[in-house]
Amino acid sequence: MPESNSSEAKTPRVRFAPSPTGYLHVGSARTFIFNWLYARHNHGTMVLRLDDTDVERNTDASVRSIFGGLRWLGLNWDEEYKQSERLALHRQQAEAIFAKGHAYRDFTPAHSADSDQSSAQGAWLSNPGMRELSREESDRRAAAGEPFALRYRVPRGEDRILRFVDGVYGAQTKLADEVEDFALLRSDGMPTYHLASCVDDADLRISHIIRGQDHLTNTFKHLLIFDALGAEAPQFAHLPLLVAPDGTKLSKRRHGPVVSVTTYRDAGFLPQAFVNFLCLLGWSPKNDREFLTLDELTAAFTLEGVNRANAVVNFTEDDPFDAKAVWLNAEHIRALPVEQLSPLLQPFLEQTGLQASPDKLLAVTPLIRERIKLLRDGASAADFFFLPQLAPYDPAELIPQKGDASLARRVLKHAQEVLTTTAFDHDSLDQALRAAAAQLGLKAGPMFQPIRVAVCGRKNAPPLFETMAVLGREVCLERIRQAEERLQSLG
């Protein structure tokens, strides 16, 4: 199997191999995206493999969270595997490696060696006792049922140098003497990550492994495993890590929910904006472009554009989202046709208890599109369109800058008269209200503010005429009447 001529594959096969021990992490999401872009850019195959060999820590909730996150991103994959279903293959290959003499049984009880620091001084490189155990004794103890871990017999002596060329970091070398005899099989017979991962990568004929830089050093072990498997090692490309403002790797414990992609989804990020943002972390199209569609990203993506330094996701306690992510989201929201944006807004409005009919929301959407950065902002930006009754507001807001309550009253009174007869469309309202302002000897500002506050219940809102047209005559008139009442309280 591993020696099958994988080199004849013309198109790349890449994989994303998350382990279901938590939710989908933004760093993992980026790794997935980069793999996907690489596959699509090169017309290759995207493989999704669940690396679930750690039975202790795997959870179904995590599996659901990961798939949910990936589905939300909207990037599909071509093949799907589950590592736990491939156990037989892993053991068989471990056996083959042992049979070829590339591994030995280590009968040292688990956790006995790592307790004291001094053991990390030199003995860790190899297990003098176990490495040299005769085959006969090894077989005998194994047959007697003594538990053992299977360890790779890393070549010692000479100046054996392990080398590979990383697609991002360039030529990498390491002395084999600096690689310890790492485990392939645990004493319970389960494969370790290194073994399972390499066996599967070889078996699935993965041509390019694109993963986080935290695996850069592990790659030497993997090279050794591919070698023992008799398989050609894939190409490797490591990605700089995503780190928090404190410089450390993003983690749930330290940094909270900001590291989960569901947090972005639930706040109302558009997946295309989120993808766009993540791509700009550690990769650059090198042409000063920031706003990129998925197609543009696919066309532009190359490993050469990947940076080598870790990238900071710039969030704070007050502000859980990187300002650039928010800005990009606003850009993508504005780029979306109203008919597409509107239904996306719907659940966010309903979440806050607003009853928004699709038709009305469609009419409202263009009025708030430029005023929201996240989809969830839609609720606060558009609430007054859907509230049957305006929330109480300070009547003082009805009074324009350089005016008093009586001016506000005059404006509202006059507006009522005008609005009773004019048609409720943008142009008619525009003409009628401007004319009304002129009659009162007022500029637009002082004229429109009392009306805006009366109709919207606040000072900052979308353009007045469009807003009133959507609200309709009845509602506007009623709200102005109520505003007059509120004004009474000011005497």
Add this chain to the structure above:
RNA sequence: GGCGCUAUCGUCUAGGGGUUAGGACGUGAGAUUCUCAAUCUCAAAACCCGGGUUCGAUUCCCGGUAGCGCUACCA
């Protein structure tokens, strides 16, 4: 500790032996506008330190420092 990787505005980045070191976000100021937003203009803001190499280094080399990663019978 050992090994490895990295180092340009606050953040994401472009660039590269001679440049006013470019862009974006954010920030500040202004313009426009019925408010807000959007848009436009302008501004402040960076080559980690020390040695080399060179006529000339932010760029190339070495060292230092700092950060990160690996160093598990976790992945």
